[in-house]
Amino acid sequence: MSETKVDIQDLNLTRKDFVPGNEVRWCPGCGDYSVLANMQKTLPVMGVKKENYAFVSGIGCSSRFPYYMDTYGFHSIHGRAPAIASGVKLANPELAVWVITGDGDGFSIGGNHMIHALRRNIDMNIMLFNNRIYGLTKGQYSPTSLLGAKTKSSPFGSIDRPFNPSAVALGANATFISRALDVDAKGLQESIKRAQRHKGAAFIEVYQNCIIFNDGEFADVENKSTRPDNALFVVHGEPMIFGKEQDKGIIMKDNHPKVVHLGQEWSEEDLLVHDETNPIITNLLLEMTFDHNNPTPFGVLRAVDAPSYDDMMVEQIKEVTKVKGKGTLEDLFYSGDVWEVK
Amino acid sequence: MAKKVISINEATIRFAGDSGDGMQLTGTRFTEATAIVGNDLKTIPNYPSEIRAPLGTLAGVSAFQLMFGSQRVFTPGDLPDTLVAMNPAALKVHLRDLKKGGTILANSNAFTTKNLKMAGWETNPLEDGSLEGFTVFSIEMSRLVKIALESSDLTSKGIERTKNMFALGVLFWMYNRPIEPTEEWLRKKFESNPSIAEANITAMKTGFNYGETTEIFTTSYAVEKADLPKGKYRNITGNVAVAYGLVTAAEKAGKELFLGSYPITPASEILHTLSSLRNHGVKTFQAEDEIAGIASAIGASYAGDLAVTTTSGPGMALKTEAIGLAIITELPLVIVNVQRGGPSTGMPTKMEQSDLLQAVHGRNSDAQIPVIAAKDPADCFECAFEAARVAMKYMTPVILLSDGYLGQGSGPWQIPDPKKLPKIEVNHPDSSDRGEDGFMPYSRDENEARPWAIPGTEGLEHRIGGLEKENITGMVSQDPDNHQLMTDIRARKVENIKQEIPPSEIHGDSKGKLLVVGWGSTHGAIHVAIDRARAKGLSVSQLHLRWVSPFPSDIKAICDEFDEILIPEVNSGQLAMLLKGELAREIHQLNIVRGEPFRASEIEEKINEILG
Ligand SMILES: Cc1ncc(C[n+]2csc(CCOP(=O)(O)OP(=O)(O)O)c2C)c(N)n1
Ligand code: SF4
Ligand SMILES: [Mg+2]
Numbered sequence: 001m002s003e004t005k006v007d008i009q010d011l012n013l014t015r016k017d018f019v020p021g022n023e024v025r026w027c028p029g030c031g032d033y034s035v036l037a038n039m040q041k042t043l044p045v046m047g048v049k050k051e052n053y054a055f056v057s058g059i060g061c062s063s064r065f066p067y068y069m070d071t072y073g074f075h076s077i078h079g080r081a082p083a084i085a086s087g088v089k090l091a092n093p094e095l096a097v098w099v100i101t102g103d104g105d106g107f108s109i110g111g112n113h114m115i116h117a118l119r120r121n122i123d124m125n126i127m128l129f130n131n132r133i134y135g136l137t138k139g140q141y142s143p144t145s146l147l148g149a150k151t152k153s154s155p156f157g158s159i160d161r162p163f164n165p166s167a168v169a170l171g172a173n174a175t176f177i178s179r180a181l182d183v184d185a186k187g188l189q190e191s192i193k194r195a196q197r198h199k200g201a202a203f204i205e206v207y208q209n210c211i212i213f214n215d216g217e218f219a220d221v222e223n224k225s226t227r228p229d230n231a232l233f234v235v236h237g238e239p240m241i242f243g244k245e246q247d248k249g250i251i252m253k254d255n256h257p258k259v260v261h262l263g264q265e266w267s268e269e270d271l272l273v274h275d276e277t278n279p280i281i282t283n284l285l286l287e288m289t290f291d292h293n294n295p296t297p298f299g300v301l302r303a304v305d306a307p308s309y310d311d312m313m314v315e316q317i318k319e320v321t322k323v324k325g326k327g328t329l330e331d332l333f334y335s336g337d338v339w340e341v342k
Numbered sequence: 343m344a345k346k347v348i349s350i351n352e353a354t355i356r357f358a359g360d361s362g363d364g365m366q367l368t369g370t371r372f373t374e375a376t377a378i379v380g381n382d383l384k385t386i387p388n389y390p391s392e393i394r395a396p397l398g399t400l401a402g403v404s405a406f407q408l409m410f411g412s413q414r415v416f417t418p419g420d421l422p423d424t425l426v427a428m429n430p431a432a433l434k435v436h437l438r439d440l441k442k443g444g445t446i447l448a449n450s451n452a453f454t455t456k457n458l459k460m461a462g463w464e465t466n467p468l469e470d471g472s473l474e475g476f477t478v479f480s481i482e483m484s485r486l487v488k489i490a491l492e493s494s495d496l497t498s499k500g501i502e503r504t505k506n507m508f509a510l511g512v513l514f515w516m517y518n519r520p521i522e523p524t525e526e527w528l529r530k531k532f533e534s535n536p537s538i539a540e541a542n543i544t545a546m547k548t549g550f551n552y553g554e555t556t557e558i559f560t561t562s563y564a565v566e567k568a569d570l571p572k573g574k575y576r577n578i579t580g581n582v583a584v585a586y587g588l589v590t591a592a593e594k595a596g597k598e599l600f601l602g603s604y605p606i607t608p609a610s611e612i613l614h615t616l617s618s619l620r621n622h623g624v625k626t627f628q629a630e631d632e633i634a635g636i637a638s639a640i641g642a643s644y645a646g647d648l649a650v651t652t653t654s655g656p657g658m659a660l661k662t663e664a665i666g667l668a669i670i671t672e673l674p675l676v677i678v679n680v681q682r683g684g685p686s687t688g689m690p691t692k693m694e695q696s697d698l699l700q701a702v703h704g705r706n707s708d709a710q711i712p713v714i715a716a717k718d719p720a721d722c723f724e725c726a727f728e729a730a731r732v733a734m735k736y737m738t739p740v741i742l743l744s745d746g747y748l749g750q751g752s753g754p755w756q757i758p759d760p761k762k763l764p765k766i767e768v769n770h771p772d773s774s775d776r777g778e779d780g781f782m783p784y785s786r787d788e789n790e791a792r793p794w795a796i797p798g799t800e801g802l803e804h805r806i807g808g809l810e811k812e813n814i815t816g817m818v819s820q821d822p823d824n825h826q827l828m829t830d831i832r833a834r835k836v837e838n839i840k841q842e843i844p845p846s847e848i849h850g851d852s853k854g855k856l857l858v859v860g861w862g863s864t865h866g867a868i869h870v871a872i873d874r875a876r877a878k879g880l881s882v883s884q885l886h887l888r889w890v891s892p893f894p895s896d897i898k899a900i901c902d903e904f905d906e907i908l909i910p911e912v913n914s915g916q917l918a919m920l921l922k923g924e925l926a927r928e929i930h931q932l933n934i935v936r937g938e939p940f941r942a943s944e945i946e947e948k949i950n951e952i953l954g
Binding site for chain 2: 022049050051052053054056059066067070071072073074075076077080083084085086087088089090091092094095112113116313316317320321323324325326327328329330332333334336337338339340341342
């Protein structure tokens with residue numbers, strides 16, 4: 001059984017229903033605020049009863065998120081949220097389960113749980129707040145910090161090659177991958193909606209600015225004036241176009257993505273067309289992430305259908321019960337060689 | 343010549359052979375036949391941690407021992423009366439344990455020069471007279487099955503494999519056990535391959551007839567039915583009993599059962615058993631590691647399932663941080679540790695009781711947890727049920743300690759009437775429990791348990807987590823007084839469980855010179871040692887602890903009635919350490935860590951030494 005969809009009108013939920021009374025305690029200017037606001041705005045219109053949302057997080061600034069949502073919430077231990085959430089979903093498949101994690105929480109200490117949750121395709125939404133730093137512990141480099149990053153624990157520059165989290169998700173065969181920017185409300189809402197509707201494990205990577213320990217990490221895409229030339233927002237079935245004047249596009253040249261200017265030499269027909277279901281396209285987009293000659297891709301990078309673990313478990317229980325009959329304690333106890341003492 | 347049948351009260355038999363010789367299966371079949379005859383019994387397997395250690399080596403020897411009798415049997419026996427040795431290595435490893443004057447049944451065909459050399463015999467012990475003092479039946483098992491199965495379509499390797507069934511047949515004859523149940527079992531097991539079934543049956547019958555007809559055997563033994571309480575019985579291992587206890591608790595609580603687990607010897611059979619019970623609605627989740635095993639169980643508990651995680655020592659170490667989370671979030675959870683020899687990977691297939699202190703104290707901070715320990719395979723059922731009941735009633739994780747000997751050893755289980763087993767009361771709050779100021783997730787009932795409000799319940803949305811919470815409201819709180827209060831409440835909740843522990847039963851007199859206190863699987867060996875010592879007129883009694891945290895409330899009063907206290911443990915003195923703290927008095931200790939359970943004789947000797 002999966003989540004039962006309810007008519008949005010009948011639910012009559014608004015953003016306010018998801019805002020609890022307590023005070024939010026992130027640093028002023030932290031990117032987390034915007035993500036929270038967009039989550040609170042989007043959930044009311046998803047056709048899911050409020051009491052059926054469960055937010056599970058690990059440890060980190062970002063992992064405080066459940067305290068700021070007036071839903072069921074579990075702020076757990078460092079790195080283990082995907083495993084805890086797996087149990088929540090399997091215990092009650094009716095629930096809409098969200099995992100909130102950070103780059104340290106989800107890809108350092110919890111890396112193992114992350115890849116296995118994605119691989120199993122358990123129906124939940126995993127939102128990674130990637131600020132490329134350990135925020136809560138006051139600024140050490142994380143497994144997504146770039147080479148050379150000067151942090152509290154890498155004063156001479158990091159010599160630790162980073163993960164590209166969305167690429168790890170693809171490697172784990174995740175069925176849904178999207179990337180969003182904390183400052184981009186529209187993109188965030190689109191990612192949240194699509195993830196919530198996706199059956200199976202949905203991975204959302206949010207580029208999030210940590211104003212205190214890693215300010216400006218994503219400046220080229222966060223800055224309104226430079227964003228159009230540095231970010232590529234992909235749409236399924238549409239050619240890959242970007243730029244302030246929507247005058248640039250991506251072609252395939254010598255087996256590599258290459259930026260071209262639309263006009264005389266190149267037209268829209270020459271451009272690569274995004275296909276969420278094609279892992280080669282997804283991979284190609286992900287390869288552009290650290291490539292300075294190409295824009296950074298955002299949007300739904302991958303979305304494919306695959307059986308989810310929770311559905312299969314429910315199905316298997318049904319199936320085996322049909323074949324063997326509903327088990328009783330009597331059947332169980334007497335399943336060996338039995339003798340009687342009179 | 344008519345053969346003599348001698349009636350005996352009890353016998354201990356050990357089957358030993360190469361890991362590939364099927365000794366565990368042979369032992370299990372002998373056990374089932376013995377159970378059906380109505381003897382009481384206990385078994386213990388002893389096998390190497392390698393799946394197939396090199397053929398014929400000492401390291402590759404696998405053994406299975408059982409003791410059965412016409413009276414109550416509390417242990418798998420100290421020293422075997424009869425040793426089945428399928429090769430020279432098996433004889434080499436196990437001869438030192440054989441009783442003086444004991445019986446050896448050996449497959450003489452396996453005593454080749456090469457095998458003898460590999461096992462470290464200079465000359466063939468079956469021929470060089472070195473086994474004088476034992477009764478030796480040197481039988482050409484391999485050759486005899488080859489002859490018997492001449493017309494079978496099995497390969498010669500396949501035929502050779504049936505020699506364990508031949509040995510089993512001989513023993514069935516020797517101890518007057520029926521062969522029919524094994525016949526039936528073989529037909530069922532090899533349903534899709536009847537020629538294998540028939541070959542094994544032929545081998546077994548050949549062995550049985552060999553005993554019956556050849557001159558070398560003159561005597562067989564009869565062991566009368568044991569005087570067990572009336573009822574229906576089956577043989578059960580501790581691991582299966584744990585699984586059944588959990589399924590029963592779930593059903594009696596009206597809950598779905600969730601297991602989050604990662605495979606590890608000797609606990610895996612619990613996972614195997616539960617994963618075969620999908621038609622009982624059991625959800626098993628083979629996690630990516632032990633941390634995810636317990637984490638998923640915590641999640642399932644939060645969402646309203648009866649949640650369980652199972653493991654052994656090294657896995658328990660990995661679960662430590664998450665146990666703390668279950669304690670602070672006050673969620674019900676059963677954590678089963680089937681202890682093995684350590685530290686680290688240690689001796690995976692061998693038993694030990696050395697995770698007691700880890701269970702009671704092995705976490706950061708003041709993090710009390712109830713700990714219950716099973717005493718024999720059948721008791722694993724009750725302890726699992728009890729652990730689950732207490733976890734849900736008090737909203738706390740509970741650790742159930744078993745060990746490799748209990749988990750894989752077996753004994754008869756009196757099958758309870760499912761209808762007569764108690765119901766487990768579980769209350770989940772609903773929207774009517776939301777007060778004017780909202781829902782209070784850390785409010786308290788009469789046992790100081792907090793409400794188990796589960797996601798999906800309208801109006802009770804709330805947040806829990808590893809950060810300290812304010813009592814009643816459940817808001818995050820770093821207030822000093824509140825932390826003191828919550829720490830005290832968490833400790834008190836565990837103390838409150840004392841009210842679940844019935845008055846302690848003492849085996850022997852309630853006052854006297856010596857009280858032997860034990861916990862877990864040492865129960866049987868202590869019981870036998872006490873009986874023997876008391877028969878000699880010694881003033882000694884036994885106190886067995888089922889709950890090791892908290893201790894029963896009468897423990898001090900009971901101990902006060904005895905001059906001396908002895909604690910035998912298969913560790914370096916862990917209960918002794920805890921009890922010294924509780925009683926503030928001297929305690930005699932008997933500690934072994936050889937990967938094997940105590941022999942009753944060892945405890946008996948210690949009793950003699952103290953009282954002598
Ligand atoms: C077992 C354990 N180890 C270490 C910590 C300390 N710790 C807390 S959060 C954190 C890193 C958080 O980084 P990230 O996940 O990126 O979250 P952010 O604060 O950046 O949102 C660390 C190392 C801990 N709480 N638990
Ligand atoms: S430290 Fe950084 S990530 Fe954490 S709250 Fe402050 S700005 Fe946000
Ligand atoms: Mg971070």
